[in-house]
Amino acid sequence: MAIDYFGRMGGTSVRDASHVMFACDHYAPPTSDRTRAFHALMRAFAKQHGIMMHEVGDGISFQIATEQGRALPGHLVIGADSHTVTCGALGLFATGVGSSDLAAALVTGTVWLRVPETIRVTLTGALRPGVMAKDLALHLVGMVGADGANYQTLEFHGPGVRTLSLDDRLVVCNLGVEMDAKASIFPFDATTEEYLAPRTRERGTSVMSDDDAAFAREILIDLSAVTPRIARPHAPDNVTPLASAIGTAVQMVFIGTCTGGRISDLHAALAVLESLGGKVAPGVQLVVTPASREVAERARADGTLDGLQRAGAIITETGCGACCGTSGVIPGNGATVVSTANRNFKARMGNATASIYLASPAACAAAAATGRIVEVA
Amino acid sequence: MSANLTGRARRFGDNVNTDYIITSTRKRETLDETELARYLFETLDPAFAASVRAGDIIVAGRNFGCGSAMEIAATVILAAGIKAVLASSFSRTFYRNAVNNGLLPLVCETSNINEGDTLTIRSEHGAMFVRNTVSGAVTVAAPLPPVMEAILSAGGLVGFVLHSGRPVDPSTR
Numbered sequence: 001m002a003i004d005y006f007g008r009m010g011g012t013s014v015r016d017a018s019h020v021m022f023a024c025d026h027y028a029p030p031t032s033d034r035t036r037a038f039h040a041l042m043r044a045f046a047k048q049h050g051i052m053m054h055e056v057g058d059g060i061s062f063q064i065a066t067e068q069g070r071a072l073p074g075h076l077v078i079g080a081d082s083h084t085v086t087c088g089a090l091g092l093f094a095t096g097v098g099s100s101d102l103a104a105a106l107v108t109g110t111v112w113l114r115v116p117e118t119i120r121v122t123l124t125g126a127l128r129p130g131v132m133a134k135d136l137a138l139h140l141v142g143m144v145g146a147d148g149a150n151y152q153t154l155e156f157h158g159p160g161v162r163t164l165s166l167d168d169r170l171v172v173c174n175l176g177v178e179m180d181a182k183a184s185i186f187p188f189d190a191t192t193e194e195y196l197a198p199r200t201r202e203r204g205t206s207v208m209s210d211d212d213a214a215f216a217r218e219i220l221i222d223l224s225a226v227t228p229r230i231a232r233p234h235a236p237d238n239v240t241p242l243a244s245a246i247g248t249a250v251q252m253v254f255i256g257t258c259t260g261g262r263i264s265d266l267h268a269a270l271a272v273l274e275s276l277g278g279k280v281a282p283g284v285q286l287v288v289t290p291a292s293r294e295v296a297e298r299a300r301a302d303g304t305l306d307g308l309q310r311a312g313a314i315i316t317e318t319g320c321g322a323c324c325g326t327s328g329v330i331p332g333n334g335a336t337v338v339s340t341a342n343r344n345f346k347a348r349m350g351n352a353t354a355s356i357y358l359a360s361p362a363a364c365a366a367a368a369a370t371g372r373i374v375e376v377a
Numbered sequence: 378m379s380a381n382l383t384g385r386a387r388r389f390g391d392n393v394n395t396d397y398i399i400t401s402t403r404k405r406e407t408l409d410e411t412e413l414a415r416y417l418f419e420t421l422d423p424a425f426a427a428s429v430r431a432g433d434i435i436v437a438g439r440n441f442g443c444g445s446a447m448e449i450a451a452t453v454i455l456a457a458g459i460k461a462v463l464a465s466s467f468s469r470t471f472y473r474n475a476v477n478n479g480l481l482p483l484v485c486e487t488s489n490i491n492e493g494d495t496l497t498i499r500s501e502h503g504a505m506f507v508r509n510t511v512s513g514a515v516t517v518a519a520p521l522p523p524v525m526e527a528i529l530s531a532g533g534l535v536g537f538v539l540h541s542g543r544p545v546d547p548s549t550r
Contacts, residue, residue, distance in 0.1 A: 001408065009538040032405045082446040082470055098448035098474035100534045107538060112524055146392045147440035151469050180443060180468050235392065324445070325402040343444060345394050347420045350402045 001038070002080055003045050005103030014049040015109030021070060022046050023054040023061035026326045028319030030056070035326075059292025059318045060258045062086050062094070066170065067294045069200025073188040074207050078102065078111055082177045083258050083342065089169035090196070091188035091206040093153075096177065116182045117216035118153045118209055119144075123160025125224035130376045132268065133168035134260060134340065134360035135242075137175035138229035140221070142239025150180035152216055155209055160223045161187060166195040167264040174259045175342055178236040228376050230338075231358035234346040242363055245373045251335040253280075253368040254349075255361055256289025256316070257323045260340020265361040266290065266299045270307045272365035272376065280312030281371035287329045288313045289321030313368075325350025338367045378521070378530040379500045380481060382461055384434040386509075388492035389421070393437055394444030395471060397421050399453045401445070408449065410456035417457050431458030434498070436490045438464065441482075442471020451475045461498055463487050463507060463518070476525045477534035483507065483518040 014020060022042050027035035039056070046053035054064050062084050065071040071087040077094035078084065080102045087094035095113070097105075105111045127136065154176050156169075164172070169186045176184030186192075188206035196204075209215070228242035255261070255269050266288070273280075280286045288308050290296035296318050299305045309315055314329065322328035323341045331337050331354035339349075344356035359367075362376045397420050399413055407413060418425040435441075435454065441464035442450060451474040454462065461481040465488070475482040483498065485507055490496065495510040498518075505518040521529065531537040 005535060008535045026401075027405070034406055034408065038408075080446065080448075082444065096446040096470055098446050098451070098470060098477060100448060100477040101473060104534055104538050114522070146443055147466060147468065150440065150466065180440065182469060324396070325400065326405055330402075343394075343396070345396045345420075345444065347400050347402070348396055350400075352400075352420055 002099040002102040002106065003041055005100045006106055009103055009107050011103065011107040014051065014106045017050040020106065021052045021054060021061065021065065023058060023064055024056045025060045025319045026324065028056040028317050028327055031327055056319065057293060057317055059294070060320060063258055063292045066090060067199065067292060069196060069202065072196070072200065072202055073192060073204030075204065078105060083174055085176045085181060085184050086170050086174040086258055088173045088176070088183050088185040089166060090192055091186060091204065091208070093183045093185065093207055095183050114151070116151055116153045118155050118213065119149055119217045119219060120209070120215040121154055121156050121219045121221060122158035123156060123164075123221050123223055124158050125160055125222045126163040127223045127226060130362065131226055131228060132360035132362055133164060133171040135229045136221070136223065136226050137172045138231055138239050138358065139226050140172070140219075141175055141178050141231070141237050142229065143219070144179040146178065146235060146237040147180045149176065151182055154179070154181045154184040156184070156186045160221070162189060162191065163223065165264065166191055167262045170262065171259055175236070178342055228360065228363055230363065230373070231344055233344055233355040233357065236343055236358060242359060242373070243375065245357065246375060248357070248373040249336060249371060250284060250338050250367045250373065252285045252287065252331050252337040253364050254287045254289070254322050254337060254339040254341065255364050256287065256291065256321045257341040258291055258320070259342040260361050260364070261289055261291035261295065263295050263298050265340060266295070266304045266308065269361045269365035270304050270311075272362045273311050273369050274307070275377065276366060276369035278311055280368050284368055284371050285329070286311070286313040286368040287316060287322055289316045289328065290318045292318055322349055324348060338364050338373060340364050378526045380498050380505060381500070382432070382434070382498040384432040384461070384496060385430065386436045386490050386492060386494040386496050387429075387433050388490065389435060389437040389441070391438035392440045392443055393421070395442055395447050395450035396444055398442070398450040401447070404449065410449065410452045413449065413453045414456040417453055426457070429457045429459070433459050434496050435459055435462040436464070436487050437462065438487060439466045441467050442475070443468035446470035446474070448474045448478070451478050451480050455480050463490070476528050479529060479533040481529065485516045485518040489514060
């Protein structure tokens, strides 16, 4: 991990600790001696070097950075998590790196990056009711493929951008890495400004390409033509219309993660559950994991968590949860899971015999209520 | 940088993600690479780890190492005694992690390499050649960017930072 590399690189002090944050998100809560010791080491290092430490329960690293005004338009953000690209929704360049690159940045305050080519995605129109940003993101992953944006940046342009909320943009950027994108970037606009206003007094500047820039590829998407999508086992780019999977029986539904655990996701999930009788179907386990403390507090204050719990959901500690099998609920043998997450690799959730489908929070909630993959009204 | 490796090809397909190299679930109990090497590629082939010999060379198709940026995916491969990965393309985070730890990632045509073929990797006249001693085919690998070469020559990013005091030596740009 980065702290080990830091020592091996001869690191004695962190170059600019005020620009660094740690988050205990993947093992939240820790379930083994090893992960408990890992958290203890993080705390000690953070204390020694004056680094902001986010504890178990605070949420997923880049979600916290987004909510707390740490990642701002125009920033260059690196994180030891491939989904760091999510922050690009705020109009900045954010990318995932490994532990050694992170350690080198702690030691030297610098990082080297190859300037990527850019794919311009132009959005027009608006998503239809029942179609969520997750459907748009899966649509794009299916179109571009698992390595279609390797070493490249995805930049979103066009009049459709302003129809997408900040939460929507975070989802789309998040799935960028499932196309291997180095970064996914939305422009800074009134939506970004409104989101950031209560969170920071700092002003940023957008980092979009010039109008006359040359692009590696142009993609045009009419948002009104996007339909509900689902990624079938065992690859995020194995995307088909949700309609093609109707009737598939499910035993576990997971609503959460850095893709589908934000307040708008939880609201959409509860609304769908209530419209379908308000109860989780017998034989289905519904696991809900808010992406951060802010999300959990809002969802508790407005009754969403209570509603989900009354419907039969298990509400777990905020963080990465069951997504990567490091903490949280692990699917049973042979279980079919439908999840709001971003990866459905075999064994991803900790059981190689489970089959994981990826869909929108609305589609996941509908599956929880009926025990099957169904159309979203 | 120079290379002189001979080893047995271990064949994989396209889009091998880092969870398939080492599943995250195993990381709950230990981060010791030698321990984790017992589970190398277990999701794809439970028998693989037991069959690995030091010096084996991983040969894959497109997009090797996609998914999570976890660095341990590169270091577990090294812990199994594997020094090089050949692929027709790599996911960027794995590529960086490999170079940063001294694991040689070579981009080259791999479709005509079969499981078990004996390969030699040699650097000559500034280029990297992969020779398949079974088929006799010789492939030239894509040259590594100068920054990558410099980091690999230092044995990885630790050596590079110790030597230069920063991750990028301006003279290598």
